[in-house]
Amino acid sequence: MDTIKGKVRDFLVGELNLPISQEELKDDTPLLSSRLIDSISALLLVEFLEKQYGIEFKPHEVSHDNLDSLDLIAAFVEDKQGGHA
Amino acid sequence: MYAFTPSAEQEALRQEIVDFATAHLNGGEELRDREQEFSREWWVAAGRIGLPGLCIPEAYGGRGLDPLSTLLALEALGYSCRDNGLNFALSAHLLACAAPLWLFGSEGLKKAYLPGLCRGELVAANAMTEPSSGSDAFRMQTVAVEKGDAFRISGSKSFVSNGPVADGVLLYAATDPARGFLGGISAFWLDRRLHEYKAGEPLRKMGLRSCPLSELFFDNMLVDSSFLVGRTGRGAMIFNRSMEWERACLGGCHLGNMQRLLEMATQLVRDQLAGGIPRHERQSASFALADMQARLESVRLLAYSAAWKMGEGKNVTREAAMAKLAVSELYKKLTLEIATLFGAAGLAPGEVERSQRDAVSSTIYSGASEMQKSIIAQTMGL
Ligand SMILES: Cc1cc2nc3c(=O)[nH]c(=O)nc-3n(C[C@H](O)[C@H](O)[C@H](O)COP(=O)(O)OP(=O)(O)OC[C@H]3O[C@@H](n4cnc5c(N)ncnc54)[C@H](O)[C@@H]3O)c2cc1C
Numbered sequence: 387m388d389t390i391k392g393k394v395r396d397f398l399v400g401e402l403n404l405p406i407s408q409e410e411l412k413d414d415t416p417l418l419s420s421r422l423i424d425s426i427s428a429l430l431l432v433e434f435l436e437k438q439y440g441i442e443f444k445p446h447e448v449s450h451d452n453l454d455s456l457d458l459i460a461a462f463v464e465d466k467q468g469g470h471a
Numbered sequence: 472m473y474a475f476t477p478s479a480e481q482e483a484l485r486q487e488i489v490d491f492a493t494a495h496l497n498g499g500e501e502l503r504d505r506e507q508e509f510s511r512e513w514w515v516a517a518g519r520i521g522l523p524g525l526c527i528p529e530a531y532g533g534r535g536l537d538p539l540s541t542l543l544a545l546e547a548l549g550y551s552c553r554d555n556g557l558n559f560a561l562s563a564h565l566l567a568c569a570a571p572l573w574l575f576g577s578e579g580l581k582k583a584y585l586p587g588l589c590r591g592e593l594v595a596a597n598a599m600t601e602p603s604s605g606s607d608a609f610r611m612q613t614v615a616v617e618k619g620d621a622f623r624i625s626g627s628k629s630f631v632s633n634g635p636v637a638d639g640v641l642l643y644a645a646t647d648p649a650r651g652f653l654g655g656i657s658a659f660w661l662d663r664r665l666h667e668y669k670a671g672e673p674l675r676k677m678g679l680r681s682c683p684l685s686e687l688f689f690d691n692m693l694v695d696s697s698f699l700v701g702r703t704g705r706g707a708m709i710f711n712r713s714m715e716w717e718r719a720c721l722g723g724c725h726l727g728n729m730q731r732l733l734e735m736a737t738q739l740v741r742d743q744l745a746g747g748i749p750r751h752e753r754q755s756a757s758f759a760l761a762d763m764q765a766r767l768e769s770v771r772l773l774a775y776s777a778a779w780k781m782g783e784g785k786n787v788t789r790e791a792a793m794a795k796l797a798v799s800e801l802y803k804k805l806t807l808e809i810a811t812l813f814g815a816a817g818l819a820p821g822e823v824e825r826s827q828r829d830a831v832s833s834t835i836y837s838g839a840s841e842m843q844k845s846i847i848a849q850t851m852g853l
Contacts, residue, residue, distance in 0.1 A: 401785070403786075403789070405850075405851060405852025406852070421849075424846075424850075425652050426846065426849075427788070427850075430786060430788070432708070433708065442702075443654075444704070445647060445650065445654035445655070445703055446650070446654060446704075448650075448653045448654035448704065449650075449654070
């Protein structure tokens with residue numbers, strides 16, 4: 387769980403240049419609903435997660451429910467990897 | 472950090488395109504502009520040196536260029552082919568149709584269509600904009616309803632470049648309208664011979680007149696699932712990627728066009744000086760040209776750096792938007808400023824006059840300037 391969050395945090399701050407520091411970006415910081423992540427970045431995040439973790443988002447899974455915080459993202463990835471989702 | 476000098480291969484590529492275009496892609500552009508005429512013959516000629524497939528891998532018939540080399544190639548084309556409409560038609564075909572098909576299409580679609588698209592045998596169009604959705608493209612009304620192994624698509628698209636002459640169309644339609652951008656849009660490849668859609672009459676417009684634009688109409692059109700590009704719901708991602716290619720590379724044509732016009736204006740002033748006009752009397756023109764050269768070089772570097780970064784596989788959302796914004800805004804201004812230096816001659820039908828008309832729409836397509844500012848602002852947390 388921690389490594390997923392760490393990698394995604396690196397990607398968001400380092401690669402997507404979100405205007406927030408690694409320290410400020412908490413596990414429960416709202417990403418999409420706060421507009422910290424814009425719609426284009428959300429799609430880039432989905433691409434990153436699919437490549438990095440070998441998972442596939444179904445159309446309805448590309449949503450706030452799974453992408454709105456590091457906690458939600460990590461839970462979704464773990465679910466997918468565990469074959470639950 | 473990247474080098475600011477082109478490699479030997481990039482120099483050779485530039486020279487090859489300049490030589491070819493100078494010899495084979497010039498002549499008759501004024502007539503085509505007047506008549507709003509697209510030339511298949513010239514398209515096929517462009518295919519002889521792989522212009523329609525610059526960035527597509529060689530395995531699919533392309534030239535396998537990275538984004539920066541693609542930009543440099545389009546700059547060479549813009550510099551040496553005076554038909555800006557043809558240059559635009561080729562770039563839109565390459566960057567918004569062939570490139571996304573290569574990046575997201577199935578192996579079957581790629582093998583079936585990319586070689587023809589790269590060799591100049593096929594013309595492609597991309598259809599996103601609709602009568603009621605332009606900048607807010609993802610609010611589209613065109614819907615694709617899945618029925619077994621196929622989709623039924625209904626709706627219409629507008630301002631489709633190459634629309635009336637296209638053999639293939641990359642079409643975006645809503646597969647889940649309520650979801651919109653996030654998972655609700657899908658991309659389809661249409662084959663003119665297989666899919667039943669109608670193209671409207673070419674629209675009359677002020678510039679880029681040799682690149683025909685039209686509406687496309689879909690009335691319950693049946694499209695087999697094998698023509699889906701990428702997975703269902705991936706349309707926004709595909710469109711976004713294609714727009715990044717356009718924003719990073721299409722400006723090459725504009726940079727080349729601006730450079731050529733600047734050289735023509737410089738020659739004009741030099742001739743005036745050589746003809747005996749005192750230097751101080753032409754100082755305002757010299758200063759204007761010096762200023763234009765500096766501004767052109769600064770946006771050129773911005774475009775090069777965006778394309779270079781893209782080639783490094785980095786996220787270029789902001790860089791591509793900045794390059795697109797800066798190049799197109801300068802294109803519009805500089806073509807007018809240069810025409811002013813030509814006096815009344817700058818208004819007579821010809822290259823200087825035509826370039827002004829051709830430049831106007833550059834701040835609209837691939838996302839209007841306000842949209843580029845909106846993207847840049849979002850990446851700044853605004
Ligand atoms: C030469 C040419 C070729 C084209 N080729 C294609 C093609 O091949 N395929 C295709 O699908 N489309 C194509 N288009 C269409 C093009 O993508 C649209 O024209 C463009 O997206 C703008 O949409 P619109 O014309 O509906 O203008 P609108 O979206 O109505 O915008 C009008 C003005 O309002 C501004 N504006 C809109 N929304 C906002 C906002 N939220 N904030 C601030 N300002 C805003 C815009 O910047 C613009 O200045 C082409 C257009 C041109 C001119």
